[in-house]
Amino acid sequence: MFCKNCGAKNEEGAKFCGSCGQSFSEPDIKATPKSTAQTSIPKRKSGITAGRVVWILIILGFIGYGAYSSQDQQAVTTNNAALGTYDSSDSATSTQQVIQQFQTAYSNATDDTTKLGILKNLAFVYGSDGDTKDALSTFQEALQYAPQGSSDYYLVSGEIAELQNNPAAASTDLNQANAIKPQDFQIENELGLFYLDMNSSWTTYDDNAKALKYLQASYNAEANDASAENLAIAYYFNNDYQQAISLLKPLNITDHPTAAIWIGRAYADENDSTDAMIYFQKGINAGAQVPQDVTDYMNSH
Numbered sequence: 001m002f003c004k005n006c007g008a009k010n011e012e013g014a015k016f017c018g019s020c021g022q023s024f025s026e027p028d029i030k031a032t033p034k035s036t037a038q039t040s041i042p043k044r045k046s047g048i049t050a051g052r053v054v055w056i057l058i059i060l061g062f063i064g065y066g067a068y069s070s071q072d073q074q075a076v077t078t079n080n081a082a083l084g085t086y087d088s089s090d091s092a093t094s095t096q097q098v099i100q101q102f103q104t105a106y107s108n109a110t111d112d113t114t115k116l117g118i119l120k121n122l123a124f125v126y127g128s129d130g131d132t133k134d135a136l137s138t139f140q141e142a143l144q145y146a147p148q149g150s151s152d153y154y155l156v157s158g159e160i161a162e163l164q165n166n167p168a169a170a171s172t173d174l175n176q177a178n179a180i181k182p183q184d185f186q187i188e189n190e191l192g193l194f195y196l197d198m199n200s201s202w203t204t205y206d207d208n209a210k211a212l213k214y215l216q217a218s219y220n221a222e223a224n225d226a227s228a229e230n231l232a233i234a235y236y237f238n239n240d241y242q243q244a245i246s247l248l249k250p251l252n253i254t255d256h257p258t259a260a261i262w263i264g265r266a267y268a269d270e271n272d273s274t275d276a277m278i279y280f281q282k283g284i285n286a287g288a289q290v291p292q293d294v295t296d297y298m299n300s301h
Contacts, residue, residue, distance in 0.1 A: 072108075072109055072110050072111050072114050074108050075105045075106070075108040075109035075110075075114055075118065076105075076114060078101055078102075078104050078105035078108065079101075079102065079105040079114075079117070079118050079121065081101060082098045082101035082102050082105065082121070083121070085097055085098050085101065086098045086125065095125065095128075095129050098125055099122065099125060099126070099129075102118055102121055102122040102125065103122065105118045106118045106119060106122065112145045113145070115142075115145045116142055116145035116146055116152060116156075119138055119139075119141055119142035119145070120139075120142050120156065122138050123135045123136075123138035123139045123142060123159070126138055127163075132163055135163060136160065136163040136164065139156055139159050139160045139163065140160060142156050143156045143157060143160065149180075150180065151177045151178075151180040151181035151184065151187060152177075153177075154173045154174065154176040154177035154180065155173070155174065155177040155186065155187055155190065157169075157173040158170045158171075158172075158173035158174035158177060158190065158194075159190070161173055162194070167194075167202045167204070167205050170194060171194065171205060174187065174190055174191050174194055175191070177190075178191060183217060183221055184221070185218050185221040185222040185227070186218075188214045188215070188217040188218035188221065189214070189215065189218040189226075189227065189230060191210075191214040192210075192211045192212075192213075192214035192215035192217075192218060192230060192234060193211070193215075193230065194211075195207045195208070195210040195211035195214065196208065196211045196233070196234065196237060208234065208237040208238050209238065211234045211237065212231075212234040212235065212237075212238050215227070215230045215231045215233075215234040216231060216234070218230065218231070219231045225251055225252075225255070225256060228247045228248070228250075228251065229247070229248065229251065229256060229258075229259055229262075231247055232244040232245075232247035232248045232259075232262060233262060235247065236262060236265065236266055239269075241266035241267075241269050241270050242266075242270075244262065244263075244266045245263055245266050245267070248260075248262055248263050248266075249263065253282055253283065253286045254286055257283050257286035257287050257288035258283065258288050258289075259283075260279045260280070260282040260283030260286060260288060261279070261280065261283040261288050261290070261291070261294060263275075263279040264276045264277070264278075264279035264280035264282075264283065264294065265294070267279060268297055273301045276297070276301070277298065277301060280294055280297070280298055
């Protein structure tokens, strides 16, 4: 087998690269966007004036294939099947199926790294479904598998702090994770979303410029639909509506219906009500949940 980090050849079954020390069982982080609870955001400068709503996007870590036991390999396969189900449908039925798949994967896992990755995925799904209680308990369970002092430890700890409404601790932990493992897609993404200030009471941490910086870094590290959508929202909050539109338009609206809502918002803020209405309707037709500010805008145009 060859190391993905340095390219050195290693014996089959090795857990670490003999050249650079890279772990062959380290999660290969990727991303999938989903939306969760609606949260008020400070008022826009123009366009829709009834309040801004963020559909919080999440990320999911794909567990890469490495030197696993047959039972662990089964857990990885089930985990990745759950991710495929999650990415293909927004229905409540599919969400419950995904949760069951992750629970099965976790029950089959034997390696701590595998357990950690699966529990992180499960916690993010609970969070995207608005189940903060189960998201919190799952992140807390995941923390026991994260080596203390590692970037994963601080990342999970930061997620726990956010769910416990402790933004100061969340900021400290997420930035510590970034210091340990800079330019990591998942950590950069979480920091970017944190600074978008998803909780209206966390105004001290509302920093759109920082959010743009981290989400741009996340996109540079892993350019995919999720990171493009996250980055577009950051551009939107920095009032660069054309850049937001250019990142969102290539996305498949059937798979990403909320992207159409954000495109509509951007057009509305540019006083282009015709295109705004077109994209709002596209989002609705694709099954997006419609925030009140969008409903109010459509009713007035």
